[in-house]
Every structure is written in structure tokens, then in C-alpha cells.
Amino acid sequence: VTELPLDALETLKSIVGPSGVHDDGTLLEAACKDYFGRHTGTAGAIVFPDTLQAVVECIAACDAHGLDITPQGGKTGLVCGSIPSATGTGIILNLSRLNVIREIDPVNRSVVVDAGVTVAQLHDALQPHELIFPISIGSDGECQIGGVVSTNAGGHSVFRYGMTRHQVLGIEAVLPNATVISNLRALRKDNVGYDLSQLLCGAEGTLGIITGVALKVLPKPIQTSAAFLSLTSIDAVIQLYSKVSTTLSDFLTAFEILPDNGVQLIKRHVPDGVAPAVKQASWYILLEVNSASAAIDLGDILNAELASHFENGLILDAVVSQSESQRKQIWKCREALVFAQGRHGPVLSHDVSVRIPCIPALIDRGRAAILDIIQDVEIICFGHVGDGNLHFNVAHNGPYPAFSRDWQHRIERALYSVVQDLGGSISAEHGIGEKRRHVMSYSRSDCDIDAMRMIKHALDPNGHMNRGKIFGSRT
């Protein structure tokens, strides 16, 4: 915790009220730590505006006093994007008091929400309208829409519905110069000049503070089925994907992969019955289909499709959900893997993507490159294989603490070199924040990064907005 100039503190208090500013205490300290408490930044205060106008005034005040601003939502990101840097001297602007669902339009299939609305809150509000917001991530209860949009979050249904950016119809945001850009009209088509909303989506709060968002929503599926499949090789996984992404393309929402060593970790560390009872194989696929149509029997369609892949030998064994609770049980296995890894010991997480046909090469070459460096590890590749996105995790078998910073960097370099060579991304869905800054060049050219800096400098010439994120600490 650093100290703010007294007049700055007074100005902020006059804007949001004394209860909206904390310049010390546990609340500020907690806000400076990342979700898992592994990283700590510093700030002079945390400020809780509760109106758009208050956000505007806070930003103007910070600009006048030369203070940096770290926008903060649910703080569930994994790359230190929503906590201040270790050398921070500014404020944290927490958006959680902007938490009104402004509008639900069932015919237009759109909502307008404040940035501080959580994803779970939106899901709940849509329930009575038989609508869904198709982005659902592990942290639904805590993550806020402003953060979800700022980080262009992914999740389990990207294959069908796209990333968060594809749900965004428009945003309202306060720019670093304390002006407000706004497009919350929830239009499906609107080609009037640059799409500023798409620019701020994924900009991780470095170009302005998102205060409101207009989003697409969808009719709630009335049928959903999940299947858990054993497959004997990664090539079979790609072949199966290639088939079902065509035959089931109207219905397929998720195509997730789990490795056998991950499932063994679940069996070891998580109570019985979580891992579905299928024959052991090197890879497992969690596949989900849904439909809003009452005119078809999706269970029959899925069974027939899977049966054909038994016959051609692609699938070794399968469990198909016969009820909603069985469907949830299948997904529990996916969630249990994250938990089991944590129980097993220290984990280095990576979030990489390649083109789908390059997945086998990514796994083979990535694994070999890491095992060249360190041997006593489990390499657990799981995730959204239908989007070309794997969480390429390295779990140490030995006692904690296992990974020095030097090990981390050596492993990163080894894996990201493979990713680069395959034309992939070193951050498929988690963003850059502060933690992936030093490895951006594996996936972006200097010219690309220079162009980003030009835009950053144009909108935020003093670099106050989320300093140290995406770019180096002095932009």
C-alpha cells in the first residue's frame, strides 16, 4: 500500500462518498492480491463508484492528480490483469457497485447490463425469459461482465457461439480523457465508423473503463445431451472432431479433451464416481449438443452418430447422459481435473492454441520439449480442443515448492517456441495482463505490437489506464 496525496484522496471521497474510498485496511490489501493470492500489487486506495458519472469524475480526478487507475471486476483472471503492479502508486477502481441489469429485450434477444453484473446474476435474470447468455466460465459466480468483455473470455461453448466478443453488441466506456463512448442500442447491424466496442473488448482495461455492455442472448435450449468418450489416440480425436463438427454442426456446443493422466489424477484425489465409467484409454472427449427445437430427438441423433463411430473404430467406449443430473455429472469430471491438479502439487498453467490439425504435433512436440528440461512432472493437456485451445499444464510430482522462476521461464520458452513454430497463440483465452507480457512476441510481430502501442498512446497518452498490463510498465 502506498500513500495518495491528501487532496487526491479528498477529491475521490467527494465523488463517491467516504464509504466508497478505502486507503488502507484489509479490503484494500485483498484487492491488491490476485485470485489465488500468489501475486501482490500496491495501490493507494480502492474506489467504488456507483454511477457512470462517478466513474467519469474519478478518471478526471486521477488524470488531474497524475494517478494510475487499475480497473477491477471480479478479479478472477489468471494473468494479473486486474490487480495493480508491484510498483503501483495509483488507485484500484472497482466496478462492483455498478450492478444493475438495465434491460432485457426477449424479442430482440439482447440485454444491457452494468459492468459489475456477474455472469451468474445475468444467467439468473435470463431464466424466467427462457433465454441464455452463452458464455459460461468456471468463475461465473464472481466474474463480472466488464471483466469478461475486457478480457474477451472464452469458455466451454465457443465452438457453437464464439468468444465473448461475438456476443458484444456494444459497450459504454469511459476513456482515459474522461469522455464517454457509448453504444448500448443493441443493434444487430450498425456500420457507422470504427467499431470501438470491438476494440475495447479484449483490451484488458488499458484503453478505458467499460461501464455497461449490450449483449446478444439466445433462446434456452430445450434439449441438451453430453457424452464422455474414450479414444485410443490423439489422431482419432482429430478424426472424430472432423466428422462430428460437420454432422452435428447445428447442435454441437462443446468438444473438450481430457488426458488419461488427468483422469487418473481425478481418481486419486477426488471422491469416487466423478470420473465416468468408460474403458481406460489415452484420451477422453467430453462432447455436448443442444437444441431449441422440440421437433427433433437430440438424444437419438447423438446416439446414432456415436454408434457410427464405434463401428468405424474411432470411439472405444462411451457414456451418454440420460438425464440432466447425468449431464452435470459428466461435466463434474472436467471441473474435477482442475481441482485434482491443485491437490497433486504445484502446477504451471499455459493456455495455448493452434489450428486444430496441429493439435497432435502441439502435444507431442510440446511434451518432448518440456521433458527435455524437467522429468518428474505430469504433462496434462486438456480443454477446448474443438477450438484448437489446450490448457497445457505441467504438474510437478515432487514436493512443493517445485518451480523456480527460472524453471518457469525455461518451460515457457520451450513450449511457446513450439507454439510459435506451429503458428499458434501463447494466450488463447486468458489474455496478457502482466504475467504474459514478456512472451507476447511469440505470437505477435513487432509491427503488430507497435500498432497496438500507437492506439494505446492515442487514447491514453499518459499511460494511466491499467499501467503495466499488455505493454511494459512505461508505454
Next chain:
Amino acid sequence: VTELPLDALETLKSIVGPSGVHDDGTLLEAACKDYFGRHTGTAGAIVFPDTLQAVVECIAACDAHGLDITPQGGKTGLVCGSIPSATGTGIILNLSRLNVIREIDPVNRSVVVDAGVTVAQLHDALQPHELIFPISIGSDGECQIGGVVSTNAGGHSVFRYGMTRHQVLGIEAVLPNATVISNLRALRKDNVGYDLSQLLCGAEGTLGIITGVALKVLPKPIQTSAAFLSLTSIDAVIQLYSKVSTTLSDFLTAFEILPDNGVQLIKRHVPDGVAPAVKQASWYILLEVNSASAAIDLGDILNAELASHFENGLILDAVVSQSESQRKQIWKCREALVFAQGRHGPVLSHDVSVRIPCIPALIDRGRAAILDIIQDVEIICFGHVGDGNLHFNVAHNGPYPAFSRDWQHRIERALYSVVQDLGGSISAEHGIGEKRRHVMSYSRSDCDIDAMRMIKHALDPNGHMNRGKIFGSRT
């Protein structure tokens, strides 16, 4: 035609060869006219680079000589975005020689194409792979991907697949400073810094020259059915939309509206048999569904769905395609409307959008506002009602020339005031170009436009890139 400095001309010829530069003649004159030959700009030369490197060198040369650059593709836009302005003194950079389909990846469902590839060329190349690119517009044979992406084109299938921006996985472009940004890795997920591709998509060539694009493609539907429906009121249209956009949501690709006065124009001006034989009513809906699944009978599903809306009285009459030729016949009616309008006389076209529930108010209030100004006209509202997007056209019943510039402006002001009041867009899919520049403020705040200018100035400080488009002629 203006004259270029001789040394500039020599430099350009040295880059693309003498046959790639025309500084006079019919080719240059034609390139200065818009698609319908109604507007004419001026330029000193048209230049045809055939490699990325040549584009880079042309831009560097223009920068060195202080020449403006108008990027030009198929020139099928309707807002004078791809011809130079009337006071232009620079060059036209035509991308048509960059016309290679670089890559088709059927498993990743992606393509990488040069900017000069036409949409029809891409459709043809995908045919043997059983894949489609879901953007299809009236000018498929001529419009080029670079222009389609630069203008974020829409078309008939936006309801299902989104706009062009939703198909874009990445772009390669030459910025005004002659550096190249590039993301043609065709990744589904890639959250590494700002999404420059999304920024250039829809920027109408004002931020740089798109030279290549990575696009999503989709499995070719194996079943497609179209229906042409009579409905007695616009409220019934919205009610029907509200129903089928849920029940058919997995399959619905198009929900287009045609007004009775438009269908009467077709009957008068286009050979017999084009207008489907349904009972006359005030509105007609052209609806299309498709599926890549062999496990369902889409015709049955569509028939059952429509039958239920006969029973509840929403639909008065219907024709459903029983064959591919009948399906094409139904679409011919949609295309014939554009032709029939032209035959009828002078037309003022508008391309506006509102939220879907506001469509009836848009039609009523827009019509009343226009009829207040001018009476001897047909107001023909047709188009992509399922996206909230109407082509709100005013066809004069009297002899040509009918609409003075003053009439045009009065009608625009009347209609756009209604659109603004309903929170709509004055350019849903056609963009701003030069023709809609003066009305941007009906749909964007000064703050929004200022932010766009900041970005424009950051990337193109001298304003050489497509000068006069989106912004005023001096930015």
C-alpha cells in the same frame, strides 16, 4: 483526372512495372466512377500491385510524395467508399491482382485468401470441400474479400452466422506507415493484445490496406428450404419472428421482409412468375432454414412449424420450396424487387436498423415523416427484418429526374430523425464512405467520433489513407 508529379509516377512504375500504372485512359476514368456511374472522383493514377511487398512500397512511395491513396476492390459499395473524392489528387490502389486463395483447411474450417479474391471465387473454391463461406451478397461475382472485410458486409444470412466481422479470424494489412500487421494463423481463440483485425474490419480502408484475410468457413448444408409467406400486418411479422427465431433457431438463416407495394412493382415490371403465388397481403416474409444434419427432415420441421402459425392466424398463405429450383425461384423475387424499383423510376435508398420490436414504429413513423415532405412516392421497406435492418427506399412515381439534392436531404433528415429517436443506425450494413458522412451524428455521439479520429490520427497522421471517407476531407 489530375496529374501526378513525374517522379512519383516513375517510382510507382518501378514498383509494379509500367503495365501496372495507368495515369490516363478509360481504365482510370472508369475507376473514378462509382458502381452506378452516378458519382465521379478524381485521381492521378490507378496502380495494380500484385504482391504484398509491392503494396508496402506503393504506400511508402505515396507517403514520400504526399499522395493520398484510395484502396479499391470490386467497387460494389453504395456509399462512394472506394472511389476518390471529387477533389482527389492521389492514386487509386486496386487490389484485384492480389487474387490467390492461399489456403483451405477443411478440418480447421478456415481459409486464407488474398484481398482481391472475389466472394464468388471463394464460394467456387470451397465447393469441392463441401464447405461454404456464409457471406453472400448481391454482388458476389464482383465484390472482393478485402472490400467485404473493410466494409463489414452483411447479406442474407446474418441472422444465423453474423456479419463479415464474425467470420474474420485475422487479417494482413499494410498500415499508412508502410509497416505490415499480420494475423493469418486462422486461430479460433487468440487473446494476445488488441484485436487489430477487428479494428480494420469495417474501417473502410481509412486505417490501412487489407491485403489478406483468414476467414471461418462452415460445412455445406445438405438440406435447405425456403418459404414465402403472406402476413396481414407488421405486428404479425414481429410475432412470427419472435416464435420462429426460437423454435427454428438451430436452422433459421434468413428472415426477409417484402412489402405488398414492392411485390406489385415486381408484377408490373418483371416478367411473369417471379412473385410466388400466395394470397395478397400487406407483407410477405421470405424465410430460409438449412441444416448439415442427415438425421432430420428439415422440410417436415418447417412445414409443421408453419402449419402451427396458420392455425394461430399469424400466416395467411404460404409457398414452401419442394426443390432447389423452387428455392431459387423464391429468392428471385427478393432480387427482382431491386430491379423493379430501378425500372419504376428514381429511388432514394436508405439502409437503417433498429431493434426488432421497433420495426413497426420505424415503418409507421418513417413513412409518415417522409409523406409529410413528398407525396407522389412509393415507400418500399424491405430487407433483413430478422436483423432489425430495413432498406427504407423512396421511389418516385413521377418522371426522372425526381429528387433534387434538397429533397434528398429533407427526406434523409426526416427518416434519420425517426431512426435516431428509436435508437437505431443510419447505416446498418453499407457503411459511411463519403455519402453518409454528413449524417453520422444521427447514430454516433461527438465523443465516439472524437475517439475514432484519435485512432485515425494515430495510425494515419497525414490522413492519406482513403481521405474523405468516414471523416471529413481534412482529418
